[in-house]
Amino acid sequence: MGEFVMPSLGSQMEDATLIQWLVKPGDRISKGDIIGEIHTEKGDIDVEALESGIVRELRVQEGDTIPVGTVMAVIDSEKGLPPEHKAVEPESERKVEKEVSDERESELAPPRPGPPRPGTERQEPPPRPGPNGAGPKRVKASPLAKRVAEELKVNLEEVTGSGPGGTIHKKDVETAAKEREDGKRPVPFDKESMRRAIAAVMSQSNREIPHYYLEKDIDMKAVTEWLEEENSSRKVKERLMPPVLMIKAVANALAEVPELNGYWNDGRLQVQESIHIGFTISLRRGGLVIPALMNADIKSLDEIREEFVDMVMRAREGRLKTGEIGSATFTITSLGERGAEKVFGVIYPPQVGLVGFGNIIQRPWSSDGMIGIRPVMSAVLAGDHRATDGHSGSRFLEILYKELQQPHNLSHQTPVS
Amino acid sequence: MSNSELEKLVKKHLRSIAPEADLEELSPDDELGSALDIDSMDFYSMMVAISEELDVEIPEEEYGKLRDLNSIVRFLDRSGVKLAR
């Protein structure tokens, strides 16, 4: 039996609101299935099942705001349970029930099925057709709100509820009616809370992390030419773009300088074995999200391209998955196409490093004793001086430079040196 | 497909990536990135969508030159796209 808890999507995240379940008790799920949708300060996120099995119990109601770590669902793992484990079930269930609802009276509760007897088949309700078998979302509106909505001809499904768990009350309906009259439609995207989340995490960073910055200009001639050649034989949809190469090059460089790939926790550096590259995506309506490209060091350029494009699109639609948020071990920020040539980024705690890429611009460049015009991009590394010193940072930039001089090697899955 | 039809089609895709942008104010030679605040990923997804809708390939050497409404419409016109009705 596994418990599915509200995941943490970053050190600043304290709670999140369950928007809806996409599964119900009895449903068979596989690891990685989207089982629900939560609303966080970072936007709406799909939550993935962490194990395969059968949903036994959903403990959290749609609309509830619950702290990180709260048990949201109980999953019976696929492999079945050892018999002695089954014997303890009723007791543990009772205990939880007591914790959850202090005044719920057990004699009024409907009889629960007893523990399954060994050897007998467990009775499961038939699984729903399709992976997203949840019915239409139930609108929770007060009786008065419903009456007023009828009078004002407001569709309750389009009203944003202000009550606990998003319940709709009279004033919400009136606000919706007024907004309709004023001709402005409410934007569901919560810009303010995202701003607050960014403010909190950036303030923490600037308060706690002694940043050092190292800068290196990178000759992008090889990359540009290689991309042109590579892309000439690719369809638009399959084209590689510079960020894909940068993610790969950074991942490779981190494999060589592992001390930059980690977290500063409890006063010490915890180097992370996996390399998950977070990249900042600015949203049209303001704010930004930082999904992570997992295990970028061992992925091919095409795998990275595919995931990158998919993630950018989903980020803009507010459809990132839990595993993609808050798990980065290092971050890339890039203001690339917007005028700025250099970006001195702020490290996203508890990470210890971030690299900022500038725009690729044509610049005079000396090479082999000659001055020529080259596409040049600035790379600025921000390092946490508690975790590493300039020496590590310097090595990182040096390796990164080398990686980007041999773009054909990036399509191999192992680092150059 | 006439140029005005092509322009209409491109604008339809622009609207889907930048729904709040005022396309009436957009001049045919405005650089799309700065005029509509769309970045290369937005632009990329729009070009993928257009190329799929019209079944037209966009060669790498052309892709970089597509910066405004005019250049996109001219490119599509040159590619001889047919109106898929």
Place this chain on the structure above:
Amino acid sequence: MPEREIAEQKMSYRQAVREAMREAMNRDDRVYLMGEDVGLYGGCFNVSEGMLEEFGKERIIDTPLSESGFTGCGIGAALGGMRPIVEIMTVNFSLLASDQIINTAAILLHMSGGQFNVPIVIRMATGGGKQLAAQHSRSLEGWYSHIPGLKILTPATVEDARGMLWPALEDPDPVLIFENTTLYNFEEAAPVNGTQVDITSAKVRREGSHVSIITYGIGLHKSLKAAEMLSADGIEAEVIDLRVLRPLDNQTIFESVRKTHRAVIVDEGWKSVGLSAELSARITENLFYELDCPVERVCAAEVPAPYAGHLEKASLPQPENIVETVRQLGGIYG
């Protein structure tokens, strides 16, 4: 007497009850007081102090420790034409007299086909909050208000403590008056002598438009305090003093909830199967389509009253709990 002069100005709840009894006894020869320690000792809560001297032992009668016995005597006296005021020390001991109250006083009129009414008034102290432990701290007025044939009064103000007794004595049927022990020392400027109040209606003690807090007894004072705290927050609570728990004054309650669309019930009794449940049911039965959020209740914790002061405080509704409950009502802000 100097006390009389005080009574005209500012008086305590205790003095108000005493003045009410003195006035009734002066007004009507049939009225007398009996109960444990009401005479020589002046009443367990000092309510009848001085009355033995004033009215004599014929009319201020110390009884043995036998609630069933003296309550039965009172019922008999009432049947015989007297207008007895029976004081039971606290509601907790009234359980010993509950057979007389419920099985005799409440039903005689009905059982006798309307021949014998029982014009008795039974006063008793109720409630917790004075660290008197579980067996002395119950609030069972809601429990008594379950019984047809009884009228249940809960004076929460000095005016009501002063004014409710006379109409109760005038009532042809049994009336139980519940005086919260924590209110005896409560002082208020009392209206002039002889004030008449009704024993049929609930009263709006504070007007507000955002939520109706429905309460009685000591809960009124906690709710008024909570309302002031909420007011600082921009929430204007209407506070309704039920005054009469049986029969409930639906009209006043419904009018208020119809206006505010929200109701919070504050009751020092237990939540389960209690008065608050009855109120909640009446509101949802009658005003479902007026409600903008679920009816909420702030009641005593479902445990026997703790003895330890901090635990007892935590087990009873406090203004902070009321404020917190109101703040979390759906749609209350904005």
